[in-house]
Amino acid sequence: MAQCVLLNADYTFLNVVNWKRAMCMIAKGKVQILKHSGKIVRTAEGIVIKIPAVMRLLKLIRSLYINRVPFSKKNVFIRDGFRCAYCGNFHGKLTIDHIIPKSKGGKTTFENCVSSCKPCNNLKGGRTPSEARMYLKVQAYQPTIAEFLRLKVKKLGINEVLKDLGIY
Numbered sequence: 001m002a003q004c005v006l007l008n009a010d011y012t013f014l015n016v017v018n019w020k021r022a023m024c025m026i027a028k029g030k031v032q033i034l035k036h037s038g039k040i041v042r043t044a045e046g047i048v049i050k051i052p053a054v055m056r057l058l059k060l061i062r063s064l065y066i067n068r069v070p071f072s073k074k075n076v077f078i079r080d081g082f083r084c085a086y087c088g089n090f091h092g093k094l095t096i097d098h099i100i101p102k103s104k105g106g107k108t109t110f111e112n113c114v115s116s117c118k119p120c121n122n123l124k125g126g127r128t129p130s131e132a133r134m135y136l137k138v139q140a141y142q143p144t145i146a147e148f149l150r151l152k153v154k155k156l157g158i159n160e161v162l163k164d165l166g167i168y
Contacts, residue, residue, distance in 0.1 A: 002039050002051045006031070009060035013149055019051045031055040035164075069143050071108065077115050078151060079143045085114035086124070088137045093118055099140060101126045110142045 004022040006014045017025075019041070025031045037053035069075055073096055083090055085097070097116035100106030103126050114136065116124070124132045 002037060004037075004052050005054045007034070007054065007056045008063065009057050011056065012063075013153065014057070014061065014063070016152070022052055022055060023049070025055065026052070030059070031057055067145075069110075069145060069148055071110055071113075075143070075148075076110065076113050078148065079110070079141075080115040080138055083115065083138075084117040084120055085136050085138045085140075086116055086120040086129075086134050089117065091117035091119075095121050097121045097124060099136070100128060104128070111140050114138065114140050 002019040003016045004019055006017050006022075006025075008014050019039075022031075023041075026033065031052075032055065033052045034054040034056055035052070036050045039051045041049045041051060043049070076096055077094055082094065084094065094115045095118055096113050097120070098106045098108070099112050099114060102108070106112050120134065124134055129136060
């Protein structure tokens with residue numbers, strides 16, 4: 001149903017929580033509501049409760065930042081915007097393609113892997129893109145944590161709310 005943005009006590013982005021979890025945190029007095037959403041919940045007793053859009057923790061949580069995004073199939077798809085790196089189309093089934101094939105010494109890293117649709121991956125086969133006369137439409141690179149947070153905020157459609165509060 002509704003998602004609520006959870007900020008740390010110093011107004012840094014922590015996570016997005018479900019509205020039910022947000023209500024529990026409000027009842028326990030752990031958060032301060034910064035902005036309400038337009039959605040409401042009606043209880044059986046007839047009580048109307050506004051669902052928060054942005055909340056801030058009252059106590060600071062020390063967060064440990066990892067300096068690199070871990071390599072995974074999902075993270076490669078997120079980095080490439082769920083599109084094929086060769087044809088640029090949104091196909092239902094994407095696969096991971098090694099730019100320099102594993103058979104030729106290619107590593108499984110962000111710099112060597114891109115998302116690819118099955119027809120393009122089969123067409124390329126065990127060759128390099130230049131050998132297969134296929135050209136990449138996106139550049140393979142190691143993404144940063146900040147970039148992934150920006151993509152998550154954009155995907156959830158809450159960047160305008162955070163800009164209004166002066167956070168993002």
